[in-house]
Every structure is written in structure tokens, then in C-alpha cells.
Amino acid sequence: MAAQIKINPARAQKLAANLAKVKARVAAACQRSGRDPESVRLVAVSKFHPASDILALVEAGQRDFGESYVQEALAKQDELVGQDILWHFVGGLQTKKARQVAGRFVLVHSVDSEKLAMELARRAQAQGVLQSVLIEVNMGEEQKAGVDEAELPALAETVLSLRKDGVGLDLQGLMCLPPVFDSPEEAGPAFEYLRELRDGLQARLGVPLPHLSMGMTGDFEAAIEEGATIIRVGTSIFGARPPKS
Numbered sequence: 001m002a003a004q005i006k007i008n009p010a011r012a013q014k015l016a017a018n019l020a021k022v023k024a025r026v027a028a029a030c031q032r033s034g035r036d037p038e039s040v041r042l043v044a045v046s047k048f049h050p051a052s053d054i055l056a057l058v059e060a061g062q063r064d065f066g067e068s069y070v071q072e073a074l075a076k077q078d079e080l081v082g083q084d085i086l087w088h089f090v091g092g093l094q095t096k097k098a099r100q101v102a103g104r105f106v107l108v109h110s111v112d113s114e115k116l117a118m119e120l121a122r123r124a125q126a127q128g129v130l131q132s133v134l135i136e137v138n139m140g141e142e143q144k145a146g147v148d149e150a151e152l153p154a155l156a157e158t159v160l161s162l163r164k165d166g167v168g169l170d171l172q173g174l175m176c177l178p179p180v181f182d183s184p185e186e187a188g189p190a191f192e193y194l195r196e197l198r199d200g201l202q203a204r205l206g207v208p209l210p211h212l213s214m215g216m217t218g219d220f221e222a223a224i225e226e227g228a229t230i231i232r233v234g235t236s237i238f239g240a241r242p243p244k245s
């Protein structure tokens with residue numbers, strides 16, 4: 001039985017207001033680009049924020065939450081067991097932690113190596129589940145996370161081969177974390193580029209890759225205009241993150 005989680009009413013009000021503002025901005029960006037707001041899934045990235053914040057947002061109607069650190073994510077899942085939450089894993093994932101992640105997240109956004117894909121698939125198969133994943137693409141030289149564009153087709157083929165008898169991995173699309181720019185407009189071309197990579201991969205492999213996970217607090221509107229189907233927003237909803245303890 002999960003412990004009682006206390007919600008501070010002033011904090012809950014603030015979170016609900018922030019969520020409403022982000023949703024209004026999503027709706028406006030969809031309108032500008034002629035898109036249905038239902039086609040953009042808002043993932044609230046709750047890393048470093050307490051379970052009480054997540055619960056307050058659940059009560060305000062938010063369902064998708066993203067976490068970046070395995071231990072922290074699993075602890076919150078335990079605290080919030082029984083709540084109507086869809087958990088996303090958005091952070092870098094070490095192969096040795098794939099076992100703890102398989103089957104516990106509706107979507108793993110950050111598959112970036114064959115080794116990780118194979119281990120995640122092995123763990124999903126052992127549990128008899130189909131784990132939905134995205135491939136994270138590296139969009140800048142200084143970044144460590146993500147697969148290089150040159151290796152993307154081979155990795156995508158590997159991931160596709162890891163679905164057997166309805167279990168293993170289900171490749172749903174691509175994710176990126178572009179370099180931080182001074183203005184959101186500068187991120188536009190990076191998002192456009194990820195969409196083109198997705199389109200090319202879809203044509204080459206002959207499979208639908210419906211999802212593009214791109215856009216965060218600083219640039220989610222630009223991402224929506226370039227076709228994001230999943231945006232990952234932390235700071236605009238929760239406020240600044242406390243330092244990692």
C-alpha cells in the first residue's frame with residue numbers, strides 16, 4: 001500500500017495554472033501549423049520533482065510523465081502505484097539498467113545502441129511484453145547521447161528485428177535533444193531535420209514510424225510546427241529543477 005501523499009494546495013494551484021498555460025501554447029502552435037492538438041502528446045518531465053507534484057498534476061488531468069533516472073523513476077512509480085499515469089523514460093539509459101526499465105514504461109525514448117536495444121528486447125521477451133521504443137538521434141557534436149545519423153538505418157533495422165511473436169521491441173519513431181540555442185527559432189531546422197530523417201527511414205524500411213519526440217521548455221512550439229507528436233516539457237510546468245541531490 002502506497003503511503004499517503006500530501007499535496008500543498010498553493011503548489012497544486014500553481015502547477016495546474018502552469019499546465020493550463022503550456023496547453024494553451026500547444027493549442028496555439030497547433031493552430032498556427034494547421035494541426036490537431038490531439039496529435040501532440042504532452043509529456044510532463046518530472047525529474048527531481050516530488051511525487052506530490054505529479055499527483056497534483058494527475059488531479060489536474062495530466063497523464064503522461066517523463067523521468068530521466070532509473071532509480072528515481074522506479075521509486076516514484078512505487079509511490080504513485082494505482083494512479084492513472086503513463087510513464088515515459090526519456091533519459092540516457094545504460095545497458096545494465098535495461099532490465100529495470102523493460103515493461104515499466106509506456107515508451108522508452110532513448111534507445112541509441114544495438115547493445116542497449118538487444119538487452120531491452122531480451123528483458124521484454126522474458127516478461128512476455130512488447131516494449132515501445134524510440135531511437136534517439138545525436139544532433140550535435142558535443143552530445144554523447146544518441147546514435148549518429150550514419151548508424152541510424154542499421155540500428156533501426158536491428159530494433160525492427162527484435163520483435164518476435166508479438167513481444168520484444170516495437171519501434172515507434174525518433175527522438176532528439178538538439179543543442180541549446182539562444183533562440184527557439186534556431187532549433188527549427190534541427191527539428192525539421194529529424195522529421196526528414198524519419199521520413200527517409202520510413203520509406204527505406206517500409207514501416208510506419210509515427211512518432212517524433214522533440215521539443216522541450218525552450219523550443220516546443222518550434223517542434224510542434226515541425227511535426228512533433230510528443231513534446232517533453234519540464235521547467236514550464238514544474239518551475240526550475242532543484243539541484244540533483
Ligand SMILES: *Cc1c(COP(=O)(O)O)cnc(C)c1O
Nearest residue numbers: 045068090216217232233234235
Ligand atoms: C529534463 C529533460 C526534458 C525537460 O526539459 P525542460 O527544458 O525542463 O522542459 C526533456 N527531455 C529530456 C530528455 C530531459 O532530460
